Amino acid sequence: MHHFRYDNAGVLCAEGVPLPVIARAVGTPVYVYAAATLRRHYRVFQDALQGLDSLIAYSLKANPNLSVLRLLADLGAGADVVSGGELDRARRVGIPPDRIVFSGVGKTESEIGEAVAADILQFNVESVAELTVINRVACQAGRKAPIAFRVNPDVTAGGHAKIATGHRSTKFGVPIARARELYAKARAMPGIAVTGIDVHIGSQILEVVPFRSAFRAVAELAAGLRADGHDIRIIDVGGGIGIPYGEQPGLALETYADVVRTTLGTGTRLVFEPGRLIVGNAGVLLASVLYMKEDSERRFVVLDAAMNDLLRPTLYGARHHPIVVHQSETWLGRSANRAISSSRTHFCRRSQPVTS
Ligand SMILES: Cc1ncc(COP(=O)(O)O)c(C=O)c1O
Numbered sequence: 001m002h003h004f005r006y007d008n009a010g011v012l013c014a015e016g017v018p019l020p021v022i023a024r025a026v027g028t029p030v031y032v033y034a035a036a037t038l039r040r041h042y043r044v045f046q047d048a049l050q051g052l053d054s055l056i057a058y059s060l061k062a063n064p065n066l067s068v069l070r071l072l073a074d075l076g077a078g079a080d081v082v083s084g085g086e087l088d089r090a091r092r093v094g095i096p097p098d099r100i101v102f103s104g105v106g107k108t109e110s111e112i113g114e115a116v117a118a119d120i121l122q123f124n125v126e127s128v129a130e131l132t133v134i135n136r137v138a139c140q141a142g143r144k145a146p147i148a149f150r151v152n153p154d155v156t157a158g159g160h161a162k163i164a165t166g167h168r169s170t171k172f173g174v175p176i177a178r179a180r181e182l183y184a185k186a187r188a189m190p191g192i193a194v195t196g197i198d199v200h201i202g203s204q205i206l207e208v209v210p211f212r213s214a215f216r217a218v219a220e221l222a223a224g225l226r227a228d229g230h231d232i233r234i235i236d237v238g239g240g241i242g243i244p245y246g247e248q249p250g251l252a253l254e255t256y257a258d259v260v261r262t263t264l265g266t267g268t269r270l271v272f273e274p275g276r277l278i279v280g281n282a283g284v285l286l287a288s289v290l291y292m293k294e295d296s297e298r299r300f301v302v303l304d305a306a307m308n309d310l311l312r313p314t315l316y317g318a319r320h321h322p323i324v325v326h327q328s329e330t331w332l333g334r335s336a337n338r339a340i341s342s343s344r345t346h347f348c349r350r351s352q353p354v355t356s
Helices: 019-026 035-048 066-074 084-092 109-118 128-140 176-187 208-227 253-264 312-316 336-342
Strands: 004-006 012-014 030-033 054-059 078-081 100-102 122-125 145-152 192-198 234-236 269-272 283-294 299-303 322-324 345-349
Touching: 012 019, 019 030, 019 283, 030 035, 035 054, 035 066, 035 253, 066 084, 078 084, 084 100, 084 109, 100 109, 109 128, 109 145, 122 128, 122 192, 122 234, 128 145, 128 176, 128 192, 145 176, 145 208, 176 192, 176 208, 192 208, 192 269, 208 253
Parallel strands: 054 078, 054 269, 078 100, 100 122, 122 145, 145 192, 192 234, 234 269
Antiparallel strands: 004 012, 030 283, 283 299, 283 345, 322 345
């Protein structure tokens, strides 16, 4: 559900505030977020996870806007960060370090140092080379860094090739078949404390089947690692829950939660890293029409917002439909002059509702 609706006069509003009022107050282009949508998505997910020992670590890469983060921090969210900048943002809005996980294949030595000093919940480690650096940095600081290996379960999932990360051909994670050997290596390092297992198989996943097979493999690995004497306290299941686009429904959260329950049980602390699920349709890019350009075949609508403001459609074909702010405004079908002089605003919705 989202909170962008036309009022009786046919003007699009964000939580009852007409978008033209916002455009006049702050100018365009501008991102407008509905706090009510963010809160609702967080709570709907939280409700679905009832009975599980869960931490919702919002994945900052989905939207690192400080006001969005502040709102989620106030709701009790943790953070999944992939850079020193994201770590800094999470801390600036007051997310406690023991609710922050550090993911990503390319953590630099100084970023690792900052996270060690901050005493975060867990490093999700992507390679032995990275583990070696974490060990060195932690030893220099006289600390033990809590780590999980991100395992690659070799499953195919995700809405687009560029957001499918769970197959062995990708750069993500370590092969699950080698995990026990790598955890043994980690245990021998003085600056490392093994705390968990991490997996993230991709984004915009609309079926539970790949989640089920990945989580089963992780459960099996957890049993093996515990038998090897590791204290596996945390299982981080990543993000990836698919949301509705157009007519296509999203993945039912109850179904997803059931799969988590049946595969990973209720005895372990579970970290979830939703991104799109929380912010997917919580905002719009509000832009003004500057010019109309017409030739015999096509009409171009030139906005004051560009590719740099909304990169995803060009990057991997993400859908953000342009819609008019004034319902009565039919500028798409009118003459160019009329459209220019009316100087109406219109916007791109970020996506479709998570729940109806
Ligand atoms: C490690 C990790 N966790 C979480 C996410 C968030 O995924 P989503 O927005 O699909 O929930 C991503 C997205 O790329 C990711 O790479």
